[in-house]
Amino acid sequence: MIGNEIHFAPIQGYTDNEYRNVHSAFLGGVDYYYTPYLSVENNGKVKLLADIDRVSDPLKPHTIPQLLPANVAETKTIADHIARAGFKMVNLNLGCPYPMVTRRGRGAALIGKPRLVAQMVDMLIEDYGFSVSLKMRSGLVNEHEIFTFLDCFPHKKGQQIILHPRVASQLYKGKANVENFGRCRQLFPEIDFVYNGDIVSVSSFKLIAAILPGQQKWMIGRGLLLNPALAFEIKNEEESSEHRQEMQFIAFARLLVAEIEQQSSDKEHALNRAKIQLKMLFANVVRLKQMAKRIQKSRSSDEIKSILNEASLI
Numbered sequence: 001m002i003g004n005e006i007h008f009a010p011i012q013g014y015t016d017n018e019y020r021n022v023h024s025a026f027l028g029g030v031d032y033y034y035t036p037y038l039s040v041e042n043n044g045k046v047k048l049l050a051d052i053d054r055v056s057d058p059l060k061p062h063t064i065p066q067l068l069p070a071n072v073a074e075t076k077t078i079a080d081h082i083a084r085a086g087f088k089m090v091n092l093n094l095g096c097p098y099p100m101v102t103r104r105g106r107g108a109a110l111i112g113k114p115r116l117v118a119q120m121v122d123m124l125i126e127d128y129g130f131s132v133s134l135k136m137r138s139g140l141v142n143e144h145e146i147f148t149f150l151d152c153f154p155h156k157k158g159q160q161i162i163l164h165p166r167v168a169s170q171l172y173k174g175k176a177n178v179e180n181f182g183r184c185r186q187l188f189p190e191i192d193f194v195y196n197g198d199i200v201s202v203s204s205f206k207l208i209a210a211i212l213p214g215q216q217k218w219m220i221g222r223g224l225l226l227n228p229a230l231a232f233e234i235k236n237e238e239e240s241s242e243h244r245q246e247m248q249f250i251a252f253a254r255l256l257v258a259e260i261e262q263q264s265s266d267k268e269h270a271l272n273r274a275k276i277q278l279k280m281l282f283a284n285v286v287r288l289k290q291m292a293k294r295i296q297k298s299r300s301s302d303e304i305k306s307i308l309n310e311a312s313l314i
């Protein structure tokens with residue numbers, strides 16, 4: 001399976017700069033990281049700028065900021081900041097499923113507006129020289145919407161599209177429709193498709209890969225949060241033993257807590273961030289359930305660190 005390219009999906013609230021730093025340094029296996037989406041707030045300011053401003057130089061060529069705009073003007077407002085921060089690649093969000101977002105013409109609402117999306121892409125290329133990818137669902141309510149979008153989208157040759165084959169109204173329910181992804185790939189071979197959805201283990205990866213022969217580009221979100229070694233495991237075709245995985249998770253957690261603490265001047269905020277990240281990290285690790293509970297009850301980052309230190313000595 002060498003040759004697979006793995007993209008770490010943006011997950012708002014989790015895959016922030018601290019997480020990406022520790023993940024790339026400690027576990028790796030990921031070719032590209034995406035920032036959680038950047039959007040223009042009601043006051044005209046761009047949300048989450050700190051996340052891209054703090055990306056280290058070595059990680060910049062592997063980090064792709066994501067925009068969640070409703071129109072060309074918003075795209076430009078966000079792109080100005082991204083260009084100033086020194087990035088070369090950007091990703092447009094055409095997938096966010098929440099009505100609060102789609103009602104404002106953002107996220108999955110753009111699946112119905114291929115010509116507007118083309119204008120955004122043209123502007124990002126012409127005005128900033130960015131390389132632009134799209135991240136989308138198959139539709140807002142109907143999974144055939146993707147075909148209409150692709151029929152009407154003018155510049156398909158070489159366009160990278162990360163497709164999560166669920167419709168927005170499903171949110172995360174049901175299964176990703178791998179066959180629908182396969183049909184898109186077959187009908188539009190000139191497009192550079194990246195598969196996204198429901199890869200949670202080496203075995204689920206193998207099942208999906210068997211339906212999509214030749215597919216080498218994959219985006220993984222929740223599966224990597226629950227097992228940060230998954231990209232490495234997929235590339236090396238081996239699942240870690242339970243014990244090795246536990247030791248790895250504890251070591252990863254220690255680095256993550258230290259990085260969060262170092263990047264934050266607010267102790268309470270750092271403690272809450274650490275608890276959120278570690279709750280997800282240990283969610284499926286049955287044998288560390290008691291330790292995970294103690295972490296959630298901790299009153300300081302130092303307390304979390306000493307719980308993790310104890311666990312790593314076992």
Ligand SMILES: Cc1cc2nc3c(=O)[nH]c(=O)nc-3n(C[C@H](O)[C@H](O)[C@H](O)COP(=O)(O)O)c2cc1C
Nearest residue numbers: 009010011012036037093164197198199220221222
């Ligand atoms: C809590 C949460 C936050 C997310 N935030 C974003 C986001 O900021 N931008 C985006 O494009 N997708 C976002 N997603 C969607 C994921 O990037 C991904 O497309 C989706 O989870 C399907 O992939 P998976 O099955 O590998 O997790 C989010 C998903 C979840 C569950």
